[in-house]
Amino acid sequence: MVLVACGQKTPKVDQNQPEVEFTDREKLDMGFLQVYIPKTWQYDKEKMQKTDSFSVVTFFDGEQADSSTSTVKVEATKEDTYQFRSKLFTNAVDLKDYADGKVKTTAIGNAEYVNLPEKYGQTLYMYRHTPSGISYTISVKGEKDNDVIQELFEGIIVDLKDTGNKEAPWPWDGQAIAPEVEKQMVGTYTISPKFIPFDEPETNFHSTDHRFMKYENQLFLLFQHDLHTYEWKEKGLKHVSTLELDDEYEYVSLGKDGMLYLSQGVFEVIGVKDGKKALQTTVKGDLAMHPSGDWGISFWSSTDPQKVTNQNGNLTAEPWILTGLNDDANRQGPFSSIDNVEITQQYIMVAGKIADEDDATKIIVYSHDGNPLFTLGGGGSQHDDLLGFITGMAETENGFVAIDGNMREIQFWTKDGTHIGSIDSDDLFGTNYPWLEDMQRLEDGEILVMLTQKREDHSAEEVLLFSFTGF
Incomplete structure (x- = not known):
């Protein structure tokens, strides 16, 4: 299991390997990640976004997203530690278990994502790349374990560049507030x-x-x-x-x-x-x-x-x-x-x-x-x-x-x-x-x-x- 936090190491990945493995797939460059798209999948070009701090794209396995059996939404956001941990906390992930590498994860592409509780008929996965300060979220609607979705998962390759980002302390290591009251x-x-x-x-x-x-x-x-x-x-x-x-x-x-x-x-x-x-x-x-x-x-x-x-x-x-x-x-x-x-x-x-x-x-x-x-x-x-x-x-x-x-x-x-x-x-x-x-x-x-x-x-x-x- 790989969790990039609190001293844990970023997985070493050969960034050139996907080019060899997925030569028969379309490559979609989303800035913070690349997706090598299987032929059975399409993506929504009109709603796709790509900026210096955020990117999002939705894939679907039918003619249109609304009528598809499965949809997979992939998001990447440059954000601070507080925002990412807040999302984990909101989704009932124990932060101490997360910090100690004790939470359940799923391998997607070249990273290990935290499994979040199913919500509103969707399965959620989250990953934080500490050295760059980029958070990744994948939302799946449909049967998450079927071969079609797994084939798409293996082609989601996140950017693992180290930009020198430093994370905030964990809550139990942080500086407690010491207010000074005044009449x-x-x-x-x-x-x-x-x-x-x-x-x-x-x-x-x-x-x-x-x-x-x-x-x-x-x-x-x-x-x-x-x-x-x-x-x-x-x-x-x-x-x-x-x-x-x-x-x-x-x-x-x-x-x-x-x-x-x-x-x-x-x-x-x-x-x-x-x-x-x-x-x-x-x-x-x-x-x-x-x-x-x-x-x-x-x-x-x-x-x-x-x-x-x-x-x-x-x-x-x-x-x-x-x-x-x-x-x-x-x-x-x-x-x-x-x-x-x-x-x-x-x-x-x-x-x-x-x-x-x-x-x-x-x-x-x-x-x-x-x-x-x-x-x-x-x-x-x-x-x-x-x-x-x-x-x-x-x-x-x-x-x-x-x-x-x-x-x-x-x-x-x-x-x-x-x-x-x-x-x-x-x-x-x-x-x-x-x-x-x-x-x-x-x-x-x-x-x-x-x-x-x-x-x-x-x-x-x-x-x-x-x-x-x-x-």
Whole structure:
């Protein structure tokens, strides 16, 4: 097996050999690779691309690509290590196994490609030539093991020139982010931040897929298929366990007695307790619960939100006051889509796009009975409370707080909805243009904020947790 990474050697190949082996085939020069095409295959000349940094061509075994039994798409891209590893990570390839040469590969032409899980009826293969910084992807539609496809595979010859490219460190070897927090003022309030480290850096290659929930002395971190449990220590967070989930989940909220509700948008909500799945519901959407755990609101994009009630541990759903979000003629309420919902002891905070205002983002504060009380933000491009995408909200003893993932800002309003001001996340937390992921107000008034930021050495995205007080 050949994997060109982390000190592994590039395979030595006689570049002249293909000219001898494939003298009866048409040669297609794609810059970063050459393809010696068997007579049974054709390629799409109109959609073929070839530039200094990218090339792509699609082969098919019939008269036209759409009606062919098999199609093979070959791509070559000059990209940095982060982009390639991100694709591996997204396709569930364990990077440590990849670095150690323990992943399954397939010989295609003069290189060994990593086998990726089948997706949308296609089989994917990827190869990275470290010395040149070129990544290769082959997508196969059809029976990948038949002789016709194998014949084409043997003629795909990648360029193995060494251009002196240097790869970024692996995530476990990279430089962890060490933020330096600094107090900031908003209005008359002094906001005091604190960095809360993980015992080992929490890294991956996604910046918008993390949610968390603190309960008693534990913090639960949700990331797609994994629910991580951390013990809350004086000096930071100590990893306790990881629960591997059957599906991907994107939202977490807290119910009664430590029940965690995990949501995945269009599919059913599940409950997790004591490190294992404890509940299967029929409720769909991302579920935000009232602090009591007795009821909540489910929402997802332009799908109509539902009021959810906890009846002896089982969840039931019924229509709420906002309906017809995706129907201009029958819409009830101002929202065309919803970004986030937070239920406090007194209010329901709904953030989303306002249909009659060119989908401007605003937060509307409702009573628990569903009566709109006042609006936060969305004042327009000349106002300090222009909002982008709200990823977290809270009610405090002095008013309201929201974090804006797009704007990288923390916004503050008084109890009557008057805007106080905003603080740039970089100024408060000592970060460098992170994505603001999630926020939670604790019972003592302290507010937790989770961010993700790309490391300077491009080794990974790192998850960072902070707290702040003063509002």
